Amino acid sequence: MGLTLIISFVVGMIIGFPMSILMGGSGFLALLVDGKLSLLTVPQRFFNGINSFPLMAVPFFILAADLMSAGGITVSLLRFANSLVGHIRGGLGHVNILTNMLFAGISGSALADAAGPGALILRMMKRAGYDEYYAAALTASTAIMGPIIPPSIIMVIYAITDNKVTIAALFLAGVLPGILMGLALSIVNHLTAVRRHYLFRSPLATWRERLLGMWRAAPALLTPAIILGGILSGVFTATEASAVAVFYALFVGFFITRKLTLRNLPKVVVQSALVTSAALLIVSMASLFAAILTLVQIPQTVAASITGLSQNPRLVMTIVAIFVLICGMFIDTLPAVIILVPVLAPLADQVGIHPLHFAMAFVLNITVGMVTPPVGAVLFILAAVGRLNFEKLSRAILPMIVALLVVLALVVYVPAISLTLPRWFGFTH
Amino acid sequence: MPWRRFERILVTANRAIIFLMMTVMATLVFTNVITRYVFNFSIIWAEEVSQYLMIWIAYLGAGLAMREGRHVAIEILQDRLPRPLGRTLRMAVGALVLGFLGVVTVLGFRFAAFAWPQETPVLNISLGIPYLAIPIGAMLFAVHLLLAFRGYVEKQYTPGYPLEELSGEEA
Numbered sequence: 001m002g003l004t005l006i007i008s009f010v011v012g013m014i015i016g017f018p019m020s021i022l023m024g025g026s027g028f029l030a031l032l033v034d035g036k037l038s039l040l041t042v043p044q045r046f047f048n049g050i051n052s053f054p055l056m057a058v059p060f061f062i063l064a065a066d067l068m069s070a071g072g073i074t075v076s077l078l079r080f081a082n083s084l085v086g087h088i089r090g091g092l093g094h095v096n097i098l099t100n101m102l103f104a105g106i107s108g109s110a111l112a113d114a115a116g117p118g119a120l121i122l123r124m125m126k127r128a129g130y131d132e133y134y135a136a137a138l139t140a141s142t143a144i145m146g147p148i149i150p151p152s153i154i155m156v157i158y159a160i161t162d163n164k165v166t167i168a169a170l171f172l173a174g175v176l177p178g179i180l181m182g183l184a185l186s187i188v189n190h191l192t193a194v195r196r197h198y199l200f201r202s203p204l205a206t207w208r209e210r211l212l213g214m215w216r217a218a219p220a221l222l223t224p225a226i227i228l229g230g231i232l233s234g235v236f237t238a239t240e241a242s243a244v245a246v247f248y249a250l251f252v253g254f255f256i257t258r259k260l261t262l263r264n265l266p267k268v269v270v271q272s273a274l275v276t277s278a279a280l281l282i283v284s285m286a287s288l289f290a291a292i293l294t295l296v297q298i299p300q301t302v303a304a305s306i307t308g309l310s311q312n313p314r315l316v317m318t319i320v321a322i323f324v325l326i327c328g329m330f331i332d333t334l335p336a337v338i339i340l341v342p343v344l345a346p347l348a349d350q351v352g353i354h355p356l357h358f359a360m361a362f363v364l365n366i367t368v369g370m371v372t373p374p375v376g377a378v379l380f381i382l383a384a385v386g387r388l389n390f391e392k393l394s395r396a397i398l399p400m401i402v403a404l405l406v407v408l409a410l411v412v413y414v415p416a417i418s419l420t421l422p423r424w425f426g427f428t429h
Numbered sequence: 430m431p432w433r434r435f436e437r438i439l440v441t442a443n444r445a446i447i448f449l450m451m452t453v454m455a456t457l458v459f460t461n462v463i464t465r466y467v468f469n470f471s472i473i474w475a476e477e478v479s480q481y482l483m484i485w486i487a488y489l490g491a492g493l494a495m496r497e498g499r500h501v502a503i504e505i506l507q508d509r510l511p512r513p514l515g516r517t518l519r520m521a522v523g524a525l526v527l528g529f530l531g532v533v534t535v536l537g538f539r540f541a542a543f544a545w546p547q548e549t550p551v552l553n554i555s556l557g558i559p560y561l562a563i564p565i566g567a568m569l570f571a572v573h574l575l576l577a578f579r580g581y582v583e584k585q586y587t588p589g590y591p592l593e594e595l596s597g598e599e600a
Contacts, residue, residue, distance in 0.1 A: 016507045016522055018500035020491075025529045043533065043540040043563045047484065051559075053476055056483050060455060236462055243458035266448045270493075271589055273451045276483075277490025278499040284487060332501050375503050 002296035005030040005289070019332055020278070023339075024285030030292050042288060049287025050280050053239055054167065057156045058108075059276040060242030064223070064249045065107035065116075066272045071253030071260050073220040074117045077102045078124075080213035080221075086202030090193025092128050093138055094186055096121045100142035101182045102217070104149035105224030106245075108156070110370050112275075114143035114378045119385045126386070133396035134192060136382045140371045140393075141185055141400035143378050147333070147367050149178035151227055151245075154333050154363050156238065157283060161341040164355035167238040168231045169427035173360040173418040177411050184403040192399070219252040232425055279334060286338040299343040306347060314413065316351045317358075320344055321365055321412050328369020332377055336366045356428055360418035361411050368404050371397055436576045440493065443569065447490050454482040477551040481559040488566020492573030498586035519582050523574065530571040537564025 008026035017025070028042050068074075081098040088094050103117045118139045125135035147154045150171035159167040192198065205213070214221070226248060230241045253260030260268070293299065306319055324344070327336055341362065348358040370378040373394035383390045411417050422428050461475040494500060507515045507522075541564060545557035574581060 013503055014506055015518055016502050016504045018495075018502045018526065020500060021526050021529055022502075024533070025525070028529065028532060039536055040540045040543060043537040043560065046533070046537075046563050047540075047560055050484055050487055051480065053480055056454070056458065056479060059451070059483060059486065060458070063451070063455065235466070240458065240462045243455055244462060246455050247459050266444075269451050270444050270448050273447045273486050274490050274494040274497060274499055274589075276451075277447075277487050278494040278501070280483070280487035281491050281494075281500070330503070374505060377501060 001030050001034040001292065002298060004033045005292050005296070009289070013330070019335055020281040020285045023282070023289040023335060027285070027288035027292050041291075045288035045291050046284045049284040052160055054156065054160055054237070055280070055283070057151070057167065057239045057242040058153050058279060059272065060239070060246050061108040061151045061153060061156075062112070062275050062279075063269065063272040064242060064245035065103075065109070065112050066268050066275075067246065067249035067253055067260065068106050068220060068223070069112075069116045070264065070268045071249065071257045073106070073217070073252070073257065074099075074103065074120060076213070076216040076257075077220050078117065078120065080210075080217040082202055083205035083210045083213040087204040089201065090189050090198050091201045092121070092125050092130065093135075093189035093193065093198075096125065096135075096138055097142050097182050097185050097189065100139075100145055101149060101178065102221065104146045104178065105227075106151075106220055107146050108151040108153040109275075110144045110146040110367065110378050111381060113146035114140060114381045115385065118143045118382065122382065122386055130198065131196070131396075132386060133388060133392055134196075136386045136388055136393055137397035137400055138185065138189060140376075140378045140382045140397060141404060142182075143382075144367050144370050144404075145178050145181050148174045148181060148364060150174050150224065151238075151242065152363070153279065154337060154367065155359075157334060157337050158341060158359055158363055161338055162345045162355065162359065164345065164349065165359045166427065169356055169422045170359055170363070171228065171231065171238070172421045172425060172427065173356055174363070175421055176417050177360060177364055177407065180407045180410065180417070181404065184407050185400060188399050188403045219256055223248065282332070282334045283338060286335045289335075290338050290342055293339065294342060299346065302343050303347040303350065307350065311351055313351050313353050316347070317353060317361065317412050320348070321361065321408070324362060324365045325369065325372075325408075328366045329372045330375050331369070332375075333366050333370060336369070337362075340366075354415060354419060354428065356422060357415040357418045361408070364408055364411050368401070368408060371404075372401060373397075432576070439572070439576070440496070443489065443493055443573075447486060447493070450482045450486050450489070454479045454486070457482075474551050477549060481549075481562075484559060485562040485566070488562045489569060491566055492570040495570065495573060495581065496577055496587045497589050498584065499589075516582060519584075523578055523581050527571055527574055530567045530574070533567035534564045534571065537561075537567060540564075 005026050008029045012022040012026060031037055031039055031041060078099045081095045085094040085098055099117050099121060100113055103113055107113055122135050122139045126132050152174060155170040156167055159165050159170055223245060227241045227245055230236045231238055306316060310316060349355060370376050379393060383393050419428055457475040457479045461472050465471050507519050541557040541560040544560050545555050547556040549556055
C-alpha cells in the first residue's frame with residue numbers, strides 16, 4: 001500500500017500531473033490496491049481535510065491582499081520605499097526588497113508577491129538598466145518574504161497540521177527571520193551593485209516627500225498592525241482578523257484610493273476564489289495522501305531511522321533541514337507541509353526541539369524551495385512574467401540562495417530568532 | 430457552435446456562483462466579529478455556513494482554476510520531450526485526470542448518500558448537503574476539462590486578472 005502510494009506519486013510527478021489531483025489519485029490507487037479499506041475514505045478525507053474554521057484565514061488573506069493590490073496600494077508602497085532607500089547605490093534593488101517586505105505584511109503568499117509588486121518592480125529595474133536576470137532573481141527571492149513575514153498562508157496550514165503551534169505564535173515567530181532575509185538580500189544587492197558598477201540612484205527624497213509617501217502608503221502599512229494587533233490583543237482569532245482585513249481593504253479601495261468599483265470588484269473576488277480553490281484542493285487531496293502515509297507508519301519509520309542516527313537536537317535539526325531542503329526543491333510548499341509535518345514534527349518533539357522553533361525553521365526551509373531549481377513555483381512565475389530562460393534564471397539566483405541559506409542556518413541553530421518575539425507576547429514559556 | 434455557447438454560459442454561471450459564495454462567506458464571518466464586539470451576540474450558524482461555503486468554493490472553483498492554469502504541476506519532462514511526444518504525454522495526463530475526476534464524482538455521490546440521514550451540528554440540515562460539494566465540484570471540473578481539453582494540452586489558458594493594471598497606475 002505504501003509502495004503503491006510512493007511509486008504512483010513519483011511517477012505522476014515526473015509526467016506532470018497537477019499536484020492536487022496527483023495526491024488524491026495516488027491515495028485512491030493505494031486504497032484500491034490494498035482493498036481492505038472502504039473507498040468512501042477518499043471523499044471523506046477530501047472533505048475533512050478542509051473542513052476547518054481556522055483554514056478560512058487562507059481565502060480571506062488571499063482576498064484582502066488582492067483587494068489591496070486592485071486598490072492601487074502596491075504603487076504607493078513602491079513610491080514610499082523609493083523615497084526611503086532609492087538614493088542608495090543599487091537603489092531600485094533595495095526598493096525592491098523594502099517594497100516586498102512591506103507588501104508581505106498584507107499578503108501571505110509568495111506567488112501573490114511575485115505576480116503583484118514583484119512583476120511591477122521587475123519591469124522598473126529592467127527599464128532602469130539592470131541586468132534582467134539579476135532583477136528577476138532578486139525579485140523572486142524578495143517575494144518569498146511574503147509567507148515568512150505575517151500574515152502567511154503556509155503558517156496557517158502548518159498550525160492546522162500540527163496542533164502544538166498556534167497561528168498567532170507562528171506569525172510572530174516569522175517577523176525576525178523575515179527582517180533577516182531582507183537584510184541578507186540587501187547585502188547581496190549591495191555587493192552586486194559594487195561589483196557590476198550599478199549606480200541607478202534616484203534623487204534623494206526630502207523628509208517632506210518621505211512623510212507624504214508614508215501618508216499615501218498608510219492604509220497598506222496599517223494592515224499588519226490591524227491583523228497582528230487584533231490577534232495578539234485577543235480581540236479576534238486569525239480567521240476573524242483575516243475577514244476584518246478583507247473589509248478594511250474594501251473600505252480602503254472604495255473610499256480612500258477609490259480604485260475599486262462595483263464593476264471590477266467581482267473580477268477581483270473571483271480571482272481570489274480561484275487562487276483559493278487551487279490551494280485548498282491541494283490541502284484537501286493531500287490529506288488523503290497524508291492519512292495513508294500515517295496508516296502505513298511511514299512517519300514512525302522515518303522518525304526511527306533519524307533518531308537511530310542521532311538524538312542530538314542540533315544534529316537532528318541539520319539532518320531534517322537538509323532533507324526538507326531537498327524535498328522543497330521538488331515539492332510545492334503546501335503539499336510539503338501536509339505530507340512532511342506529520343512525519344517530522346513529532347520527531348522534533350521527541351528530541352526536545354521547541355515545536356515553534358521547529359515550525360519556523362520548517363516554514364522558512366520549505367519556502368526557500370520556491371526559488372530553488374529544478375522546481376520552484378516563484379522562479380517559474382518570474383521566468384514567465386519576464387519571458388526569461390529558466391536555466392539562466394536558475395543560475396542568476398544562486399547568490400541569493402546562498403544568502404537565504406545563511407538566514408536559514410541562523411534560524412535553525414539560533415532558536416532565539418524564532419522564539420524571542422512569541423516569548424515577549426507570552427506564547428512560549 | 431452550440432457547444433461554445435454552452436461553455437460561455439457555464440463559465441459565466443460558475444463565476445457568478447463563486448462570487449456569491451465568496452461574498453456571503455466573508456460577510457458572515459465579518460458580521461459575526463462585529464455583532465460579537467458591538468452588540469455582544471453571535472450568529473450561531475455563521476461559522477458552520479461559512480465553513481461549508483469554503484468547501485463548496487474550493488470544489489466549484491477547481492474547474493475554472495484549471496482554465497486559468499492555476500493548478501501547479503511539474504512540467505519539465507513534458508516541455509523537454511520532442512513536441513509530439515510531450516503533447517501525447519499531456520493528453521494522457523489529461524485523460525487520467527478526467528478518469529480520476531469521474532471516480533471522485535461516483536464515490537462522492539455515494540458518500541453523500543451514505544451520510545444523508547446524519548445532520549450537521551448547528552443547522553441540523555442533512556450532512557449530505559455539504560458533502561455534495563465534492564462530487565458536484567469534481568463533475569464540474571471534468572466538464573470544464575472536457576470543454577477546454579485542447580487548451581489544457583496546448584497550455585493555452587484564460588489569462589488571469591492583472592490586479593495592478595486595474596489601478597491604472599505605473600510607478
